[in-house]
Amino acid sequence: MNKGSFLSFFTANNSVIMAAILIIIIPISLYFYLQQETESSIRDSIFEQQKRNQIDASKAIATHVESDIELIASRLQALASSPSIMDWDATSNATRTLLNDYYKIINSSTPVDRLFLNDRSGVSVLEIAPLNTTNYTGVNFSFRDWINQTKNTLSPVISDIYLGLDGKNRIAMTYPIIIKNSSGLFYNGLVGVVIPVNEFFNFYGNIHDIQSQYLSVLDDKSTIVVHPIPSLVGKPFFESFTQNLTGYNNDLNTLIRTVTSGQPQTLIYDFVNGERLNTGYPVFINGSPKYAVFIVTPTASIYSTVDDIIEKERLQMLALIIGIIAAVLLLIWYLNKVNTTLDKAVRKRTIELEDVNTKLEVANKQIKIHDDMQKEFINMAAHELRNPVQSLLGFSDILRKLNARNKDNDIAHQYKDAIEAISRSSKRLKRLVDIIFDVSQLDNNLLVLNEQSFDLKNTIQNLVNNYQALNILSLNYKREISNNDSSLTKKHIIDFDYSDYPPSSNYVRGDESYLTQVLTNLIDNAIEFTQSESKVKIKIIRNIHKDKVIVTISDNGYGIHPDVLPLLFTKYVKKSKGGAGLSLYISKKIIEAHGGEIWAKNNEDGIGATFGFSLPLEKN
Missing domain, CATH: 3.30.565.10 (Histidine kinase-like ATPase, C-terminal domain)
Known part of the structure; x- marks a missing residue:
């Protein structure tokens, strides 16, 4: 469509111009109104979906951590119950080979620094560790609480987070070696592994970048085990150092207490540098909550994702509306041209139809006159024919009776068939007259x-x-x-x-x-x-x-x-x-x-x- 024809279209008919303006203004206005009404609900819906996904992710991480720790514990138990360990053949090649095999098995699924064997005094008698790392064989570790706790309780122990001799944060898992004889049970040492905290939990999520979604872990004493801010690691959450940083946020404190006590919890709260979505899930070891896993997400990143989705939908919808408007305007232009052509044809046809209608009106009047005359004639004929027909029936009946009395007369015999024919025809004629009379009465509602x-x-x-x-x-x-x-x-x-x-x-x-x-x-x-x-x-x-x-x-x-x-x-x-x-x-x-x-x-x-x-x- 060239520019001249387009302008002539809009200047030819004011109603078409108004229709086009309305077609453009109404959909766009309606679009912006509905967009504002629906975007809020869409944003809430997507945010709620993100929240549910994060809760599911927290639960999955907690379950995975629990499974990995229990797997390490079961392998330490198997190692502590092996014959060479029970016989305390600590320096033999068989014992070293056994520890080396278990180290490889454990390290294949969970990163561990070393696997060690301590005697009953807490001295390390044998350890398996990567090459070019410090060897602590012969070092007395009885100063570690978890060494003494294993000895005193004769039970497996997962230590609190501690700072290693090399400055790395670790946790240790131990299993006691128990000898049974006639005197009873007595402690004969332990086997254990040392787990680097960052390497272990980094497998489950981001523990370094606080600007995006990250993972934080606390133990059952509310001590921070993993956090993107290194200075917080190893600090009790409810002490002044951490509380000063969190602004003594009561909602956050309640969340931490709830999850570390063994109940999952979700919270949206204002932090120092923005709003956060925090979902926490406990990790149970031997039926008790040992760790609390938290996924923390700045809500700004969630809303940014939501806004990107809404913006794409908004552009797609706007493009669709503009396309529809263009198509409708083009259709209006086409229909207007068609309408102009049809209007000329209609005017011509109208003139022809008016002429035909005039002729039909004349013809209908003539038909009505003819119909009325026909009804009048039928009605009159029905009335007028009844008397002569009745006379014919009467006289034919008389002739039949006379002929019956003179049945032996040759003349009577000669006219018998004719008289019967007259009688039959008279009866048929009477029936026809009666029918015509009934029709006349019915047609005239009489x-x-x-x-x-x-x-x-x-x-x-x-x-x-x-x-x-x-x-x-x-x-x-x-x-x-x-x-x-x-x-x-x-x-x-x-x-x-x-x-x-x-x-x-x-x-x-x-x-x-x-x-x-x-x-x-x-x-x-x-x-x-x-x-x-x-x-x-x-x-x-x-x-x-x-x-x-x-x-x-x-x-x-x-x-x-x-x-x-x-x-x-x-x-x-x-x-x-x-x-x-x-x-x-x-x-x-x-x-x-x-x-x-x-x-x-x-x-x-x-x-x-x-x-x-x-x-x-x-x-x-």
């Missing part, structure tokens, strides 16, 4: 119902009895079918099956004569379209839940053609070559005038059809 209360079940039963009586008298039901110029007679044996479920009275209020006409129409249809050896079934169902009675009439005939079925109850729709196609239309109008419904369908087994109607039950 149907007058002679309403009364009657039992529909009895009405149907009487009608069925009439059909059955005709069957009994003639044995066969006959009807004439017009086929070109010939007249054929097709015989039907009718077997009516009448069902009433549940057995009860079915009182309705309506015109019994008109409803009988509906039943007759439906039964005649069933008879007309059934095969030889046909069967017509009539069923009454009383639906007490909907306060109505349902009547169905089924046959085993040819069924209803799918093209005819949707139009079955409209005027002049026929299923055969005979008839005017009005009986079902009249039946529908009569049922609806009684507040009911009528329907038809083909049977599910593919044989024959079922017609049915419903009527409201009379309310008590």
Whole structure:
């Protein structure tokens, strides 16, 4: 889109300009509003996730430290129980080889400075240490508390942090060598390892850089074992030196006491140089809390990470909104051009449609006039034809009776067929006139119902009895079918099956004569379209839940053609070559005038059809 066409687009239609401005302003304003509302919750959510991760990390480190210390203790126990150590063969090559093997095994998983063997006086008699390191064989270490504690308790000991002779902070782990004889148990020395503190805990996390997340460890006496500030290592946390540095922070002091006593704890607190997130977890040795592991994170680093994530999301969302706005503006421009083209086509088409509508209005008026004239003619014809038809019926009946009295007369015999034809044609003409009259009354809403209360079940039963009586008298039901110029007679044996479920009275209020006409129409249809050896079934169902009675009439005939079925109850729709196609239309109008419904369908087994109607039950 060139610049000229773009400017012409915006200057062509003020409403388009306003729409474009709104499309730009509303999404961006909504974006900034929602961004401010959601960023706080997002920040809190990410921070909480970081907090949970740090708690899990503290627990994992504590578990790992506990496992490593217990593993060293179990190996010292195995070493102290070995035969060469128990026999105190301290200077033999076998003992040295044994200590050397255990040193390699322990050092493969945990960094240790040396593995040593002391006699009962605390003198080092054998040690394994890296080359080029000071050898302390022959040195008396009885001045160390952990040496005497091992001797006095006859139990393994983990020492407090101490400053080695070389100036490095260490902890020692010892296991007593106990001899058992007839006099009882007596102390015969110990085996132990010296663990450099920094190397040991550096494996689990950062212990040097205080500006980022770091690891701090305290022992069960609240002495600082590991910390990025070297001057704090070895200092009791609750003494003045450390408390001056922490500002006597009561929240932090409570955290330290809680974790060193054996309970995990998390705290966010203000420190001298910023806010901190501190998660602590105890390390249990032999069922007692020996160390407390703390992961400390400056919250500024967490928020910095969170802000980076939010900033990336913000830029992505803003880019998406700008892209959508550009696409929408382009779409508006395109639609405006299309709309201009369509507007011209619509105006042209509107003019054409107005001309067509004018012609249609004239045509509709002419059709209405023609329809009114047709109805008026049908109504008049129905009225005017009733009297002459009645006369024809009367005179044809007189002729039949006269001819019957003179049946032996040749003249009477000669005109017998003609008189019968006149009688039949008069009756058919009367039926047609009656149908036309009924249609005229229904179309003009002039149907007058002679309403009364009657039992529909009895009405149907009487009608069925009439059909059955005709069957009994003639044995066969006959009807004439017009086929070109010939007249054929097709015989039907009718077997009516009448069902009433549940057995009860079915009182309705309506015109019994008109409803009988509906039943007759439906039964005649069933008879007309059934095969030889046909069967017509009539069923009454009383639906007490909907306060109505349902009547169905089924046959085993040819069924209803799918093209005819949707139009079955409209005027002049026929299923055969005979008839005017009005009986079902009249039946529908009569049922609806009684507040009911009528329907038809083909049977599910593919044989024959079922017609049915419903009527409201009379309310008590």
